[in-house]
Amino acid sequence: TQLLEQSPQFLSIQEGENLTVYCNSSSVFSSLQWYRQEPGEGPVLLVTVVTGGEVKKLKRLTFQFGDARKDSSLHITAAQPGDTGLYLCAGATQGGSEKLVFGKGTKLTVNP
Amino acid sequence: GAVVSQHPSRVICKSGTSVKIECRSLDFQATTMFWYRQFPKQSLMLMATSNEGSKATYEQGVEKDKFLINHASLTLSTLTVTSAHPEDSSFYICSAGGFSYNEQFFGPGTRLTVL
Numbered sequence: 368t369q370l371l372e373q374s375p376q377f378l379s380i381q382e383g384e385n386l387t388v389y390c391n392s393s394s395v396f397s398s399l400q401w402y403r404q405e406p407g408e409g410p411v412l413l414v415t416v417v418t419g420g421e422v423k424k425l426k427r428l429t430f431q432f433g434d435a436r437k438d439s440s441l442h443i444t445a446a447q448p449g450d451t452g453l454y455l456c457a458g459a460t461q462g463g464s465e466k467l468v469f470g471k472g473t474k475l476t477v478n479p
Numbered sequence: 480g481a482v483v484s485q486h487p488s489r490v491i492c493k494s495g496t497s498v499k500i501e502c503r504s505l506d507f508q509a510t511t512m513f514w515y516r517q518f519p520k521q522s523l524m525l526m527a528t529s530n531e532g533s534k535a536t537y538e539q540g541v542e543k544d545k546f547l548i549n550h551a552s553l554t555l556s557t558l559t560v561t562s563a564h565p566e567d568s569s570f571y572i573c574s575a576g577g578f579s580y581n582e583q584f585f586g587p588g589t590r591l592t593v594l
Contacts, residue, residue, distance in 0.1 A: 398580035409572050409585035410523070412480055417580055455522060459581035465511055465528070467581060472522045 370394075371458055373470030381478050383445050388454055388473045391438040396458035399439045400467070401430055404453040446477045481507050483575050485586035492563055493594055500558045500589045502573030508553035509575035513583060514546075517570040529556045563593040 372391045380386055390399070398417045402410035414423050416432035416439060423430045427450075429442040443450055453474050457467040482505040492498050502512055510531050515523040527537045527548050535548035545567075547559040560567055570590055574583040 398582075400580075400582060402585075407570075407588065407590070409483075409485075409574075409588045412582060412584060415580045415582055457583075465576045465581055466513070466525060467583060469522050469525075474520065 371456055371468050371470040373456055373473055375473060376471060377474050377476075379476040379478065380446055382447055384477075386443050386446060386475070388441045388456075388475075389438070390440070390456035390458075390470050392458065392468075393437065394458070394468075395436050395461060396468075397436070397461045398459045399432055399436075400457045400459075401439070401441055402455045402457065404455060404472075405451075410453075410455055443475075446475075448477045448479050451475055451477050480582075481505075481509075481575055481578070481584040483509075483573065483584050483586040485573055485589050487589060488587060489590045489592075491592045491594065494564050495562055498560045498563055498591060500560075500571055500573075500591075502556045502558070502575075502586050504554045504575045507575070509556075509577060510553065511576040512550060512556040513574045513576060514548060514556075514558050515572045515574065517572060517588075519570075523572065526558075560591065563591070565593045567591065568593045 400415045401413045404410040414430045419434045419436045421432045427444045453472045455472045456470040484503045486501045512529040514526045527535045529535045529550040531550045537543045550556040572588040574585040
């Protein structure tokens, strides 16, 4: 069974602080996505990383895919209350399956 | 990104009744849709993969006779929870696949409460 270990599970910080969320696996993924989900809503796709070592930026969010395509990180600079939500990483397995393997999620709370 | 809708957004039903949840792709044709279940404060649990015109593929431990999935057209997949019981109460989310890099676009979810 392919697993994605996501950490931390919970994170509560003050507005303006920086944070990093990690997603690790022993498996290689052909691509990896990060989603954000707000309570009572479906996840929204933030970014997809495909190439080992790739770095993508989305305003204050920086996403990195590990060189071996087994891990990824999400770094948020100067967090704002609007960043509050559940962040999920999801990996696409090799071999042609369209299914995604999801991490357990990181519940982020940014306090004003 | 692609737009996916779900209906209803919330449903409350009595134990023993059946509930149908619709998942529609609004601006594209979805050959593959996925159905997930999410418990409070937890991640998504894949229930089944739905392919247009063929039988759904269920994940291990998911009762296919309990959770009936139909993907009759390229824009509509339905999940019917048959003879619902309180333990079926959950947040059900569908997503559309078939995109590059296995990206999925999710619907807004359906909150099912079985009394």
